[in-house]
Amino acid sequence: MLAAPTALAQEVPLVFGKVTAADFVAAPADSAAPAVMLCDFGQSKIVGGREGFQLEYVRTARILIRRKAGYPWTTVQVPLYRRNEQTERFKKLKGITYNLVDGKLIQEKMAENAVFKDEQDKNHTSYRFTLPNVREGSIIEFTYTVESDFLFNLQAWRFQHTIPTRWSEYRTVIPAYFRYKQITRSYLPFAVQEDKPVPYNTRMSHSFEGLAPAQEYNINTQALSSRWVMKNVPALREEPFMTAQLDYFSSVDFELSTIQYPNQEPRDVAATWEAIGTELLQQEQFGRDLYQKSTLTAQISALKARLPEPRERAAAVVALVQQTMKYNGQEQLYLTKTLKEATQRGQGNVADVNLLLVQSLRAAGLDANPLLLSTRSHGHVLESMPVLNNFNYVVAHVRLPDNTELLVDATEPVVPLGMLPKRCLNGNGRLLTAPAALGRWVSLAPTQR
Structure with missing residues (x-):
């Protein structure tokens, strides 16, 4: 049974139905x-x-x-x-x-x-x-x-x-x-x-x-x-x-x-960014698929043999993901269903596209992880307030063997490798890693890497 609390009453500024x-x-x-x-x-x-x-x-x-x-x-x-x-x-x-x-x-x-x-x-x-x-x-x-x-x-x-x-x-x-x-x-x-x-x-x-x-x-x-x-x-x-x-x-x-x-x-009971990252990487509609075999394994194997230089290989994987899946314009953190099903459909939201990108970059032998961000229309992230709702978008973070870091988004074919669409250039993003203690904030500004 629900019962409203009793507290000192105050006059309200608006009574429904009392328009004059x-x-x-x-x-x-x-x-x-x-x-x-x-x-x-x-x-x-x-x-x-x-x-x-x-x-x-x-x-x-x-x-x-x-x-x-x-x-x-x-x-x-x-x-x-x-x-x-x-x-x-x-x-x-x-x-x-x-x-x-x-x-x-x-x-x-x-x-x-x-x-x-x-x-x-x-x-x-x-x-x-x-x-x-x-x-x-x-x-x-x-x-x-x-x-x-x-x-x-x-x-x-x-x-x-x-x-x-x-x-x-x-x-x-x-x-x-x-x-x-x-x-x-x-x-x-x-x-x-x-x-x-x-x-x-x-x-x-x-x-x-x-x-x-x-x-x-x-x-x-x-x-x-x-x-x-x-x-x-x-x-x-x-x-x-x-x-x-x-x-x-x-x-x-x-x-x-x-x-x-x-x-x-x-x-x-205050949340921490580490705990949020750990939970997200374990969720079926986000991180769990990243550890499954990529549906693009055959094509990626050919790329690895043909392109030994890591940056060129990363660019080729981005192009392969873009050919495989079209972005439907929906900014969401979670997969529609699974990466395998999204690949079969040939289109998906930003999580479908860019988590497939992370999975494929890993299959190509590259150090790749998801990076959460908030687009400009969604507002800046309050880094002092660990809440998942702060984010509405995910991209791929790649660390090359020479320690160069790239932020990659496969939703926009015309954006060069290592740059994000303008809508994403909004402060810092949160890098998700396993173990979570290695997660950190990463500047989204293209000149920082």
Whole structure:
């Protein structure tokens, strides 16, 4: 049985369904904007659930669509994380479009069939929904809940968007058993930034072996209540020479660092890059295939006999992979299925292409390993925060016998050996090795090697 925690109540900045005619009036500062985020309000709490604690995240947003260029804001995507048989749960979705017709406020609710589920990779899915009957001057409003058993995945919050935001607020309630590191990125001041202790009460259920039904009990302790508010936030526009626009949005991020239950020693649960690398290299849809025999063994054997010079051999392997598999434009860390199946299909995502490249370079007698990176559109990697979601791309790292290092990407036939496509030139990448202790950060700049 799930029970929400009791903490000191605060007035909320936005109540779903309470739109008035005054909300349709655009401020002079927003006159050039295609849309305006009138209010974006998020709340994350750790609550009692079945067999333990879980995260509950609620987002409610209201947006004024001023011009047709703002129509993309009527479609919302909600990412969800999953691992093995567990997955985050998308619930309680409601959406309404409001229009003023002859001074009368007309509402149209979003249909249930306006929601679509998208499979992304083995660890990520998303739900996508679109608000109905939107025209220039409409207001859209939506609210939804995400429940998660992954306590490490406390929702980040973005206060700034590519449209103006009049009010953005995020709140968290974290019981005393849990400690999160907080990473704030902002060039703008907070109107409110506060932390305070509050009483905390929740109900949890637990099944004990041999006892049925599950036993329910109350938990009473202290919690840390945090609140961040930004007002009248300007739109962030992409500027020349801006490598990663995502890095410039005002935001707050979290990493679970410590868990300490009553009468127990504190337990450090913060991830390390070494542990992430070890796990990834063992996963079936990433590293395990690298140790299997390449489907291109016959062609590679011929290359080895014909091209004794390592750099020439590496270039020939890249060309062979490009002839074998075409890149489908999808930036993903995980294989679609297996390298053998991807080779048979003749096309694949970036992991399919470049992990086949790593496997083939090794078959050609070269020292090759996968290197994870984040593309410019995905933002810079926070090296101090070991989280796999920081990355969305993988390339091959090759060390030649003379210790020259090459970064190689087989998705782009026109890019010379040792250079990466422009989209990849974004700070540093993480080299994955076995043993993991030899993994390190590698500059993605082409002049460094």
